[in-house]
Amino acid sequence: MTDTDIAIVGGGIAGVTLAIGLLKRGINVKIYEQAPNFAEIGxxxxxxxxxxxxxxxxxxxxxxxxxxxxxxxxxTENGEIWFNFVDGYHDNKEAGKDQEKWLFKLISPRGGGGVHRAHFLDELIKAVPDGVAIFNKRLETCIELNDGKMELCFHDGSTARHDAVIGCDGIKSRVRAILVGEANLQARPTYCHKYAYRGLIPMENATAILGADMAENAHMHLGPGGHILTFPVAQGKMMNVVAFRQDDSEWTDKRLTAPAHKKDAQRDYAEWHPNILAILDMLNDDLDRWAIFDLGEHPLASYCKGRVCLLGDAAHATSPHHGAGAGFCIEDSAVMSALIQHANTISAKRVCSVYKSLEAAFAAFDQSRRERTQWLVQSSRITGNLYDWMDPNAGQNKDQIYNELNERCQYIWNADIDIFTGDAVADLDQRVAL
Ligand code: FAD
Incomplete structure (x- = not known):
């Protein structure tokens, strides 16, 4: 292990993948997580x-x-398909078709499908040795001490000292509020005027009602003011469902999720295609309604200040319409791991102090990541409206929806992470040479 000593606040996908990347590179790291254990939703x-x-x-x-x-x-025919896009609204029975009308298929380099979040986190944490994560630690504040160390102060009155702090504490990030000041509008996410119902349906039920093709392969059902996506998870034992709805009101609940009933969802999509009604019917009676918030209204002017940096949703929480928010957290972790490893090498060679190399690493991270990640936030807003037939140009025109979406998705998927890390490390070198 090296002298460099990093605190990560938050043990979600961002915090855990970053910790793994740093440990692999021999960097001392601790994760401070407010919950009693690592946990992801089902x-x-x-x-x-x-x-x-x-x-x-x-x-x-x-x-x-x-x-x-x-x-x-x-x-196998669906091997390269990200989602099959179908009309989830019009019932074409009158036209002699009992299936939803095919709109288009979007081809992706990795095809479609996904993972059960909790199962993924359970596997990830096997790579985190005991003692790295400290639970029941909710960060309240963080200050720089006279000797230059960063002191983290937790709600239980305890403190910890590290060379630098990386806030991976999600959409409601406390580290973000500390970094920009609580009164700053950049400290808070805002409502995107869409909410979502989420659920997992046993695959045997889904195939019995929808047929194997629709249940076992990723589908995106588009319609006016909403869309419903499904894809297989849990080794094909479950069909994941997320049903989005446009909402012109304000979200007044302090929490980002509110309890709802299946009847609420059925009311929201009452006019939709029978397949949608069938999917909703298979959900549990008690549901959560997830408010979709993002950082698109007041994007951060910088992801770092001194030796405090933001990563993952803490820096760039996005609406989920590209299905890429967590993927961008992992991109962040890859770039940050390489930068801190290089900062450590630089300070070990006495080119500059540990503190200066870490400050330069965070500035290079901000330079490398801010433009792409903030683009995602804006692009996801546009994409949500494309799906909901609300885009002022595309409307219900499937060719325009396809062209717009395909271009955006290819930009996301075809990124070369090794180029990002190489450029960021070169930028770090330049910064310490100044
Ligand atoms: P989080 O997962 O929020 O983790 C933050 C952690 O910090 C938590 O464990 C929390 O307890 C802890 N914490 C918070 N405050 C403190 C504090 N003060 N002190 C200590 N600990 C603290 N992305 C995709 O890539 N693909 C998808 O298909 C996809 N689907 C989505 C669907 C929906 C409906 C939504 C809402 C999002 C979706 N996303 C998707 C986005 C993805 O979920 C997030 O980008 C990702 O989970 C964020 O991870 P994170 O680690 O940054 O934050």
């Missing part, structure tokens, strides 16, 4: 080819953990 998450490449760059077993729990589309 829902699905999908990753693009960009995220898979970033997992390779991080190393330390991240890709293996993903591959162990990844469930692809079931049929």
């Amino acid at each position: 829902a699905g998450v999908s990753f693009g080819a960009n995220a898979a490449r970033a997992m390779d760059t991080i190393g330390g077993g991240v890709k293996e953990a993903y591959q162990k729990v990844f469930t692809p589309n079931a049929s």
